[in-house]
Amino acid sequence: MYQVNNTIQSQSFNKLQVEKIAKNDNLEVLSISLEKDFIFPEHTSSRDALLILLEGDINFNINEENYRLKKHQELSFPKHEKHWVKANENSKFLIIR
Template sequence: MYTINNTIASQPFEKLKVDKLVKTDFFEILSISLEKGAVFPEHTSPSDAQLIVLVGDIVFHIDGESYPLKTQQHFNFPKEEKHWVKANENSKFLIIR
């Protein structure tokens, strides 16, 4: 009935890693780790999304702008807008969409 999941804690910093933590009919939560200097290549989200930085320092690029984000910061972005992310240091963040 109740479970503890250690995916985030055990997710390595090896370039780009994406793990789906939760998927329901209404939303999904992705756990993403980026090694320092690694890039999450340009892509779009199928729905409006929330990004929460758990640890690290990333730059989120969208609509010709760059947004530096650090540990415990939150950022929201719209669906179907091309974006990409670069890690300035080993980083982990959640995408909720």
């Protein structure tokens, strides 16, 4: 009935890796890993979202503003806003939307 997974822990730092951890009608959780100096290209989210940085250091760019996030920090952002992410070191984060 219950299952423990190691998806986040085993996710490699190879450019950009995206794993869907959970999804239902109301919620989606993505685990994302970014290799140092790699950029997650500009895109939008279909829902309002929360980014939680699990490890590393990233620059989150939205509306021509840069937000630097470090381990254990979080940032909320609205749907349909163009944004992109750059890893300053190997980084892993969750997107909850």
